[in-house]
Every structure is written in structure tokens, then in C-alpha cells.
Amino acid sequence: MKSKPSFEERAEAIRRQAVQSLFELFESSSEGAVAVDGDARVVWMNEKYAHFLGLGSAEETLGRPVEDVIPNSLMRQVVETGRPILLDIMHFQGRPLVVTRFPLHGEDGETTGAVGFVLYGNVEPLTPLVSTFARLQDDLDRARRELAEQRGAKYTFAQFIGSSAACMELKRQARRAARIDTTVLLLGETGTGKELLAHAIHAASARAGGPIVGVNVSAVPENLLESEFFGAVSGAYTGADPKGREGKLKLADGGTLFLDEVGDMPLRLQSKLLRALQEQEFEPLGSDKVVRVNVRVIAATSRDLKAMVAEGSFRSDLYYRLNVLPLTLPPLRERLEDLEALCDALLGQMAARTGDPLREISPQGLAVLAGHSWPGNVRELRNVLERAAMLSDRIRLGAQDFEGILPGGGRAVSPELGPREARPLADVLAEAERGAIRAALEAAAGRKTVAARLLGISRATLYEKLSTLGDMSG
Numbered sequence: 001m002k003s004k005p006s007f008e009e010r011a012e013a014i015r016r017q018a019v020q021s022l023f024e025l026f027e028s029s030s031e032g033a034v035a036v037d038g039d040a041r042v043v044w045m046n047e048k049y050a051h052f053l054g055l056g057s058a059e060e061t062l063g064r065p066v067e068d069v070i071p072n073s074l075m076r077q078v079v080e081t082g083r084p085i086l087l088d089i090m091h092f093q094g095r096p097l098v099v100t101r102f103p104l105h106g107e108d109g110e111t112t113g114a115v116g117f118v119l120y121g122n123v124e125p126l127t128p129l130v131s132t133f134a135r136l137q138d139d140l141d142r143a144r145r146e147l148a149e150q151r152g153a154k155y156t157f158a159q160f161i162g163s164s165a166a167c168m169e170l171k172r173q174a175r176r177a178a179r180i181d182t183t184v185l186l187l188g189e190t191g192t193g194k195e196l197l198a199h200a201i202h203a204a205s206a207r208a209g210g211p212i213v214g215v216n217v218s219a220v221p222e223n224l225l226e227s228e229f230f231g232a233v234s235g236a237y238t239g240a241d242p243k244g245r246e247g248k249l250k251l252a253d254g255g256t257l258f259l260d261e262v263g264d265m266p267l268r269l270q271s272k273l274l275r276a277l278q279e280q281e282f283e284p285l286g287s288d289k290v291v292r293v294n295v296r297v298i299a300a301t302s303r304d305l306k307a308m309v310a311e312g313s314f315r316s317d318l319y320y321r322l323n324v325l326p327l328t329l330p331p332l333r334e335r336l337e338d339l340e341a342l343c344d345a346l347l348g349q350m351a352a353r354t355g356d357p358l359r360e361i362s363p364q365g366l367a368v369l370a371g372h373s374w375p376g377n378v379r380e381l382r383n384v385l386e387r388a389a390m391l392s393d394r395i396r397l398g399a400q401d402f403e404g405i406l407p408g409g410g411r412a413v414s415p416e417l418g419p420r421e422a423r424p425l426a427d428v429l430a431e432a433e434r435g436a437i438r439a440a441l442e443a444a445a446g447r448k449t450v451a452a453r454l455l456g457i458s459r460a461t462l463y464e465k466l467s468t469l470g471d472m473s474g
């Protein structure tokens, strides 16, 4: 009685079948097949190939050096190196052929010969494939260029307007920071130009050719921050991108990572980030492969990090790691001598962007602006100038153009919230909306398109709200 074959025996049989049927498949579906021995002499050729080569029969090729039979053949190279040439284009009588060549190995691993197949004797059917490939390659190149441009610095020092003593000193320190490859911490109120300065430092640094990649910690939901920084492999967590995703640390490799609003970083992540910054390596979520990077960090915050360290909401070790070279951006109210130059620059940018005529500001207009406390700093100034330009047709903006816009100028745009008794939220929100819409309509002198723009909503939404919120007079 025959005993059941062992696993090894069955495996060997299947392997032999695989080798044989694969060979037969190639042989029958290709335009020709040839085999050579260790000296690159033809030991076998199918009739199809012989016919293709214009020979009388395959038999007459046996024992001849392969190049005698197939000019330009690379079979000898395959035999000599023991390495396959999986896909190649060979020219025969001016015709391109797509060929593949494999070495054959004996028991002890030495190369005993090689087989070659002509996969396509006619590349014309491949033209769609080849042109699709060329087009995809073009698309990829263009996307890469665009991405590099986007990631490149948007601003330079020249764009940081200000010749007050405070600004000159800040720019001097920032230029120095650009020359040394160290961590920079930008401190300052919102709208003082921290992001602008971070880009300028990067653009003036040795890393200018690399990317600058920003993460606004306060804008990313806490549960996504970790993968935002470190990336994730596919299936790392529910809802994760099935293809996995590259973290910002990796994207910033060779360049600068701009850590905006770093004071909003959850404690749990602070230690992981610290380790990544110290070691310049980390593991993406769900991966045990260490990723090494070379990243320079510029961090920014509008919060009092030192106080946060004292109260325990910011890790002191991360604070010291970031606080290597702190730069403090002065608030606008402390450098009002820069107001005029800032207005000129911002109005210039506006005109360039919209194509509208360039606006100016009268001395009286400037005086009104100088009387404001600018809690939102340059960002607020830009918004105020945009609103004034939108609401006024005058080329030269005057006091009256700003008085209606600036809070405290008599007609506040911000909604008045009612007394703080407990009330249904819907009522409070409706009242706040009513107040905001009323103020916008007033500022826009009743022009609904302008009011909608001031509110940052569409005209249709404004009409809808006007009908649902009811009485706007109160």
C-alpha cells in the first residue's frame, strides 16, 4: 500500500508543476522563447522564435553563440551576472521587441543558463499603456512641483513691515535665528505676525530649499493630533485613512516644522513630541518602524507658556526644549509709529489682490486708527481696512469710514450679549445673531449684499435669517 505523500513531497511536486506550467504559459503566449547554457550557447529555441527571426528551423540554431542567432541579445549578460532582466526593449531589424530574461540556477545555486521570452513582437498595442504612463508621470511631476511651491516659504523679512525700534530689534534677532539652525519660540499676541516671521526665518535659513510645514495645534481635533504629527499606517485606528497617512514631521524632513499655538498641545502628546524632537525619530501610529527625520522647529504661541508651566498645564522639559531662542513680537498698540507703513502695505496688498484701485488714508483717518487698542493686532487692522474699503467708495479713507467699524466708535459690530441669567441657548444664540445682523445692516447702510459679506455668510443665508429671526428693530 502506498503511503500518503509527505508535505515536503507534495510541496516539491507543486513547485515542479508551477515551474513547468509557468514555462509553458510563457512559451505559448509569447512571440518566441529561447534557452542558453552557461556559455550562452543556444540549447533550445521554439519554432515560433525561429520563424520570427527569419530562420529556416529552430534546429539550426543549436550550439551556436546566442549573439550569432539573435543580434543584440543580452542573454550572455544574464548568464554572467546571474541576474534577470525582467522587462527590456530589444531592437531587431529596427523593430522594438519587449523581452524578458531569467537566469537558470543549478542545485548549488550557480548559474547554469538562461531563458528568454519575446513578450511582444509588436509594441503598438502597448502605446496606450506607454502614453498613459507618460501622462501620469507628467501629472505626478507637476503635482510635486506645486506641492513644493506651496510648502515653500510664503514670506520674507521684507514683508514684515515695521521700522519702530521694537521691530528693528526683533528683525535683527530673527535674522540671527535664521543663520543658526536652532529651535525658535515666537511669543506674541494673536495677529502680531508670528506665522509671517516663521516663514521669513525659514526662507532666510540654510533650509530654505526644504519645505516649511505648519501644524496649528489649536485647529486640529485632539484625537487627530497624534496622527497629524507622526502619521499612521493603514488601520492604525478606526476611521484612519485606509492608505495610512504621512505625518507632518515626516513631511517637514529636511526643512522646518512650524508648530503654531503650541501652548494648546495636550499634555499627553507633549512628552511624545518632546521625545521626537530630541531624538529626531519617532514611530507612526500603529507602526513599529522608526522614522528618522531632520527637522528644525519654529514654535509659536499667544499664551503665557511660563505661567502654564507653573500651573502644570505645560511640561517644563518641553518648554525648555522650545525656549532655546525666544523672540517676542510687540503688539501693534506698542508700535503705533508703524501704523502708517502697515496701512500702506496692507492697502497695497488689497489692491493687488482685488484689482480695485489703491486706497489711501487721510491723516484724520490715521488718527482714528491710532486711537484704537488693536487687541487683534495686524490681523485686525487688515480686517478693518478691508471693511472700510468695502463700505466706502472714497479712494482716500477718512475718520468717518473707520468710526462706524471700530468697536467703541459708537456703532459696535459685535453683538451685545444680554444679562447673564440662565436662558435657553437657542434664545441667546438667536439674540446674538439678531444683534450681529442689525449691526452689519447698519454698517452697510442697509445694503444686504455688503452686510452678508461683513457677516461672512451668503446673501441667501442672510435673507433666510432675516425671515426666521423676525423683528430686527429691537
Ligand SMILES: Nc1ncnc2c1ncn2[C@@H]1O[C@H](COP(=O)(O)OP(=O)(O)O)[C@@H](O)[C@H]1O
Pocket: 159, 160, 161, 162, 188, 189, 190, 191, 192, 193, 194, 195, 196, 197, 342, 345, 378, 379, 382
Ligand atoms: N509686521 C507685519 N507686516 C505686514 N503684515 C503683517 C505683519 N504682521 C502681521 N501681518 C499680517 O497680519 C496677519 C496676521 O499675521 P500672522 O503672522 O498670521 O499672525 P499670528 O501668527 O501672530 O497670529 C497676516 O495677514 C500677516 O500677513
Ligand SMILES: [Mg+2]
Pocket: 191, 194, 195, 260
Ligand atoms: Mg497665527
